[in-house]
Structures are given as C-alpha cells and as structure tokens.
Amino acid sequence: MTDEILRVDGLKAYYQMHYFGVQREVRAVDDVTMSIGRNEVYGIAGESSSGKTSFIKVLAAAVRPPLRVVSGSVNYDFRSGPINVAAATAAEVERVRWKSLSYIMQGSMSVLNPVRRIGQTFHDFAFRPLGLPREAFDRRVLDHLARLKLPADILRAYPHELSGGMRQRVTIGLATICHPEFIIADEPTTALDLVVQKEVLHLIRDIQAEMGASVVFVTHDMSVHANVTDRIGIFYAGRLVEEGPTRKMFFAPRHPYTAHLVASLPRIGDTAQRPSLDGRPPNLAAPPDGCRFHPRCPLAVDKCRIDVPPLVEVAPGQRSACWRWQDVQPLDRSVALAHGAVT
Amino acid sequence: MTSYFWFVAKRAVLLVAVIFFGVSATFFITHLSPISPVETALGRIANQSSFSPDAIEDMRRVLTDLYGTDRPLLQQYVTFWQKLAAGDLGPSLIAFPTPAMTLVMQALPWTVALLVVSTLITFLAGNLLGALAGYFQNNMALKAFGVVAVVLQPIPYYVVAFVLLILFGFVWPVLPISGGYAMDVAPGWTLDFMWSVALHAILPAVSLVLVGFGTWFLGMRALVSNVVTEDYVTYAELAGVKRSTIMGGYVIRNAMIPQVTGLAMNIGTVFSGTIITEQVFNYPGLGSLLIDAVFGGDYALVLAVSTISITAVGIAIFIVDLLYPLIDPRVKAE
Numbered sequence: 184m185t186d187e188i189l190r191v192d193g194l195k196a197y198y199q200m201h202y203f204g205v206q207r208e209v210r211a212v213d214d215v216t217m218s219i220g221r222n223e224v225y226g227i228a229g230e231s232s233s234g235k236t237s238f239i240k241v242l243a244a245a246v247r248p249p250l251r252v253v254s255g256s257v258n259y260d261f262r263s264g265p266i267n268v269a270a271a272t273a274a275e276v277e278r279v280r281w282k283s284l285s286y287i288m289q290g291s292m293s294v295l296n297p298v299r300r301i302g303q304t305f306h307d308f309a310f311r312p313l314g315l316p317r318e319a320f321d322r323r324v325l326d327h328l329a330r331l332k333l334p335a336d337i338l339r340a341y342p343h344e345l346s347g348g349m350r351q352r353v354t355i356g357l358a359t360i361c362h363p364e365f366i367i368a369d370e371p372t373t374a375l376d377l378v379v380q381k382e383v384l385h386l387i388r389d390i391q392a393e394m395g396a397s398v399v400f401v402t403h404d405m406s407v408h409a410n411v412t413d414r415i416g417i418f419y420a421g422r423l424v425e426e427g428p429t430r431k432m433f434f435a436p437r438h439p440y441t442a443h444l445v446a447s448l449p450r451i452g453d454t455a456q457r458p459s460l461d462g463r464p465p466n467l468a469a470p471p472d473g474c475r476f477h478p479r480c481p482l483a484v485d486k487c488r489i490d491v492p493p494l495v496e497v498a499p500g501q502r503s504a505c506w507r508w509q510d511v512q513p514l515d516r517s518v519a520l521a522h523g524a525v526t
Numbered sequence: 527m528t529s530y531f532w533f534v535a536k537r538a539v540l541l542v543a544v545i546f547f548g549v550s551a552t553f554f555i556t557h558l559s560p561i562s563p564v565e566t567a568l569g570r571i572a573n574q575s576s577f578s579p580d581a582i583e584d585m586r587r588v589l590t591d592l593y594g595t596d597r598p599l600l601q602q603y604v605t606f607w608q609k610l611a612a613g614d615l616g617p618s619l620i621a622f623p624t625p626a627m628t629l630v631m632q633a634l635p636w637t638v639a640l641l642v643v644s645t646l647i648t649f650l651a652g653n654l655l656g657a658l659a660g661y662f663q664n665n666m667a668l669k670a671f672g673v674v675a676v677v678l679q680p681i682p683y684y685v686v687a688f689v690l691l692i693l694f695g696f697v698w699p700v701l702p703i704s705g706g707y708a709m710d711v712a713p714g715w716t717l718d719f720m721w722s723v724a725l726h727a728i729l730p731a732v733s734l735v736l737v738g739f740g741t742w743f744l745g746m747r748a749l750v751s752n753v754v755t756e757d758y759v760t761y762a763e764l765a766g767v768k769r770s771t772i773m774g775g776y777v778i779r780n781a782m783i784p785q786v787t788g789l790a791m792n793i794g795t796v797f798s799g800t801i802i803t804e805q806v807f808n809y810p811g812l813g814s815l816l817i818d819a820v821f822g823g824d825y826a827l828v829l830a831v832s833t834i835s836i837t838a839v840g841i842a843i844f845i846v847d848l849l850y851p852l853i854d855p856r857v858k859a860e
Contacts, residue, residue: 243764285765286765297856343856
C-alpha cells in the first residue's frame with residue numbers, strides 16, 4: 184500500500200472490569216497491526232465475539248470504559264492533518280468527527296431519533312461540521328438526498344414514517360454528507376432483506392467511488408464481502424489472523440479459519456451439508472496459549488499450542504498468522520464464484 | 527391538521543363521558559347512603575333549641591320539599607342533572623342557606639392555584655434534576671439528590687405535612703401554618719393580600735412538592751439512564767452533535783414521553799393528596815370544604831365538591847392528553 188490513510192500499530196484494547204475487588208480482563212483486541220489505503224474498501228470479517236466490534240470502536244474513537252486502549256496507536260492521515268485517535272484528546276477527536284471520520288451504525292431501525300424530523304437530524308449532524316450558511320446547507324442536503332434517490336419531502340418526515348431501506352439510506356446520507364475521507368460501516372445491511380441489501384451495498388460503493396473515501400466494512404456475511412470489498416481482514420479471538428485481497432481470500436485462503444469460513448458458504452444447487460467447526464470461540468478472559476485457533480483447528484500440531492504464530496506475508500499482499508499456512512487446502516472455486524468473488 | 531382535529535374530538539367525547547359517569551356515580555353513592563340530609567338538618571336544629579313537634583314537622587316538610595327526597599330516585603336523578611345544568615345543586619346545610627355551588631366556587635381557586643403551582647414545580651424540578659442525574663451519573667451533587675428523593679418518595683402526604691407544621695409552626699415559627707391569608711388583610715387585588723396568600727401557600731405547597739419530587743426524579747433518572755444507551759444517542763455522540771442538543775433534543779425529549787403520561791395519571795392522586803394537606807394547614811380549598819361537608823352530613827355540598835373536582839381533574843387530564851401528540855409524533859399515526 185503506497186498511500187495509507189490509516190495505520191494501526193500493535194493495538195491492544197481490553198475490557199477491564201472490577202467485580203468486588205477482583206480484576207477481570209477481556210482481551211478483545213490483542214496486538215493488531217494493519218493499514219488501510221486511500222479509496223480502499225476494507226472488509227472486516229469474523230464471528231460474534233471475535234473482537235471486530237471492539238476494533239472498530241477504537242477506529243471510530245468511540246472507546247468507553249470498560250473498554251480501554253492498553254497500547255498501540257491508530258494513526259489517521261487526514262487532509263486536515265494526522266491524528267492518533269488512540270491517544271488524542273476529546274477535543275482533537277471532535278475536530279475530525281463527521282468531517283473526516285464518519286460512521287454508519289448497525290441497526291437502521293433505532294439509530295434515528297424517533298421524535299425528530301429527518302431534516303432536523305441532518306441539521307444536528309452536519310450543520311456544524313460543514314460550516315455553510317443556512318441556505319447553502321439546505322441546498323447541499325437536497326443535492327445529497329437526490330444522490331441517495333430519496334425524495335426531498337422525507338426531510339419533513341419522522342423516522343417511523345419511513346421504510347427500513349429508506350432509513351438505512353438516510354443513515355448513509357448522514358454519514359456521507361460531509362464527504363468524509365474515512366467511513367466505518369458496521370453491519371450496514373444486516374437487518375435488511377436481500378433486495379434492499381443489494382441496493383444499499385451499491386449505494387455505498389457508488390458514493391465511495393464518487394467521493395473517494397476509504398471504507399471499513401464490517402460484516403459477518405462473507406457474500407457481502409465478496410461483492411463489496413477490495414481487501415478482507417479476518418478476526419478470530421481478538422487477533423487479525425489473515426488478511427489479503429478479497430479474491431485471494433476466497434480462492435486461496437492461507438489460514439484454516441478463513442478456509443472454513445469460506446467453505447461454510449451455501450451454493451445454489453448444492454445440497455451437501457456445509458462443514459461446521461467443532462467447539463466455540465475461546466473465552467477472551469482466558470484465551471488459550473499459542474495460536475488461539477488451535478483447539479478447533481484440524482491442522483494443529485504441538486507448536487501451535489505453545490507459540491503464537493506471527494502475521495507473515497505468504498503471498499503478495501496476503502498475510503496469514505498460521506504456522507502451517509502452506510498446508511491449508513485451497514477450496515472449491517465454485518463456492519467463491521457463486522458469491523460474487525469474480526475471477 | 528385534520529388528524530389532530532379528530533384526535534381532539536375523540537378525546538373531548540371521552541372527557542364528557544368520564545364526567546357524566548363520575549358525577550352519576552357520586553350522585554348514586556350519596557343518595558343511596560342511609561344518611562338523610564333532612565333528618566341530619568332537623569337533628570341539628572332540634573339540638574340547638576326546643577321546638578314543638580308541629581314546628582319540626584313543618585320544617586321536615588319544607589326541607590323534604592327542598593331536597594326532593596320523597597320522590598323516586600330516578601326522578602331525583604333527572605332533576606339533579608336539570609338543576610346542575612343551571613349551576614344549582616341546592617343550598618348547603620352546614621352554611622344554610624348559601625348555595626353549595628357558591629361555596630365550591632369560593633374554594634376552587636385556592637385548590638387550583640395550589641395544585642397547579644406545586645405540580646408544575648414538582649414536575650419541572652423532578653424531571654430536570656432527574657434527567658441530569660441520569661445523564662451525569664458520576665456527579666456527586668446529583669447523587670445526593672437521588673438519596674433525598676429515595677428517602678422522601680415513600681413518605682405519605684400527611685406525615686410530611688405534619689412534620690413541616692411542627693418544624694415551621696413550633697420549632698422555628700417563621701411561616702404561617704393555618705388559613706389562606708392573614709386575618710388582618712382584606713381580600714382583594716392588593717399587594718398586601720397577594721403577599722399574605724403567597725406566604726400562607728408556602729407550607730402546603732412545599733409539602734406537596736416534597737412528596738411528589740421523589741417520584742418524578744427517580745422515574746426520570748431511570749428513564750434517562752435507559753435512553754442514553756439507545757442507538758440514536760450513541761450515534762449522535764459519535765457524530766459529534768452538540769452536547770446540549772443531545773441532552774435536550776435526544777435524551778430528555780424521548781424520556782419525557784412516559785413522564786407526561788405519568789402526569790396525566792398523577793393529577794387525580796395529587797388532588798386527593800391536597801385534601802389531606804389542606805386539612806392539615808386549614809387551607810380554604812376544596813379539600814377542607816369536602817371534609818367539613820362529609821362530617822356535617824351536607825350531601826348537597828359533597829355532591830357539589832365531587833362534581834367540580836371530577837370536572838376539573840377530567841379537564842386537566844384532557845389538556846395533558848392534547849399535548850401528547852405534540853411531544854410524540856408517533857401518537858398521531860393512530
């Protein structure tokens with residue numbers, strides 16, 4: 184990556200809690216190093232409690248106790264100047280919020296204030312960061328709505344008067360109206376039906392292409408990743424276990440967890456049962472030694488139980504944290520093809 | 527706008543129905559009770575001086591005629607509504623021959639003023655402080671308010687009223703403890719009179735405020751600490767929306783909705799609370815009048831107080847109801 188907008192170095196973010204004097208620590212994000220390029224759509228995948236939500240909370244500078252950044256840095260290189268949001272003060276973060284760094288939140292049903300008109304919400308969110316006079320601001324909002332294919336009269340509507348898909352488009356509109364350089368999209372399509380999902384995904388892609396923003400796209404839905412992202416990072420138990428260009432991740436995964444994730448995808452016409460992994464993700468308060476995936480890994484050897492595998496480059500642009508990455512079976516191409524990871 | 531018109535019309539019909547059934551119930555309860563107003567009146571008159579049996583019989587006839595107690599109940603009921611339509615509920619017994627309606631109308635402003643002022647103060651202070659306490663959960667001063675609210679909230683009206691009476695009437699006698707205004711001030715729109723009224727209202731009002739405060743404070747604090755975890759609040763915070771906008775337009779605005787419902791349901795309770803408070807402070811309102819009427823067996827007056835109270839509480843709830851679609855846009859959609 185020649186031009187990076189985000190560089191995360193050795194990031195550790197733990198949930199630290201005290202129950203009756205006993206300290207408990209959940210290592211939700213443990214030693215993550217990665218970077219995202221300008222205009223890139225980066226997908227983050229992983230099952231529930233893999234730490235992906237905690238990770239993007241740090242990226243969004245939305246860390247609240249009991250979650251705490253223990254070490255590491257999260258450096259953005261915005262046009263307005265570089266900022267390390269893991270160490271910045273609230274006022275410094277406030278300056279880049281929405282102008283440079285915006286967020287599409289999960290759950291379009293509940294992210295809009297039920298007692299405020301959409302127009303008022305646009306004003307709350309974007310008036311200050313845009314810094315335009317009232318008239319120019321109103322025109323900007325109308326132009327933006329047109330781009331989102333939303334009728335202008337929704338500005339007078341309350342959220343309950345809109346459909347789920349419209350609400351999600353409004354949320355995307357709120358997140359993109361200031362032309363931010365970096366957008367974090369947290370499960371933006373999860374609660375929507377497939378047709379609306381497709382619409383919303385295209386919308387995000389189009390807006391991203393038009394405005395030239397970087398997008399971090401978080402979802403556990405691998406077929407969404409196949410359709411939208413340029414690169415994918417796979418999280419498992421608080422660690423980034425594999426990352427690489429989307430196509431490679433589908434056709435030539437180099438981590439057994441990724442291979443299973445992709446192999447679990449259904450395919451039209453194929454009635455064979457999809458393999459599922461035994462066991463469950465580890466307890467992050469007491470993660471296993473060595474590679475955290477070893478209790479469930481079919482390839483695990485003694486070394487995996489003792490030493491933590493480093494994230495190493497296994498192919499151009501592809502990194503894997505597995506001692507046995509060379510033994511990972513590439514999978515049936517048709518599954519990847521069926522999900523849109525086109526060759 | 528037309529949807530709002532129908533909303534108001536529906537609520538107005540409901541209001542009329544509530545008043546009709548409430549007043550009817552009071553009518554039948556008083557008229558089916560074994561206490562006869564005529565005999566009670568005669569008993570009192572006969573106690574005071576000796577009359578010949580003929581004179582008593584004459585009086586009985588006159589009083590029976592006046593109250594119409596010899597006619598069938600249903601006919602009395604119809605007559606009652608006819609007279610009520612003309613604003614006449616017959617003469618009071620304990621203040622014979624002053625019309626019961628006149629006594630009620632004299633007492634009504636006192637109670638309404640006391641209720642409106644104390645309810646407004648309680649509602650605004652309780653909700654505002656409760657909202658702040660729910661939002662700034664680590665603020666020590668607001669935590670202290672929480673403790674005060676928890677202590678005050680379960681204490682009944684009459685205990686608070688008596689404690690205030692003892693504290694400010696005997697231990698530290700700085701405030702008037704009885705009546706609506708000082709005896710040496712002539713009623714009228716003068717500054718002296720107003721000042722006296724205000725001074726006399728302090729203790730009854732404070733006792734109502736103290737008791738009501740806890741409920742609103744604790745309710746609002748719980749509501750706000752829930753609302754702040756809602757996605758739309760988190761999202762607004764992530765977007766860097768101004769703190770004051772989040773607090774007012776997002777948090778309080780949403781937490782207010784159930785509190786306004788609570789206000790409508792609370793008005794009746796607070797009204798029954800004033801009956802006791804007024805009695806303790808000998809305040810010249812509807813509560814004192816009602817208790818005098820009950821003890822005096824004055825059922826024209828009981829009926830008059832109840833009728834006016836039912837109407838007043840009904841109208842107050844109606845007004846709150848009308849505000850509802852303005853604070854919650856989702857209500858209009860019904």
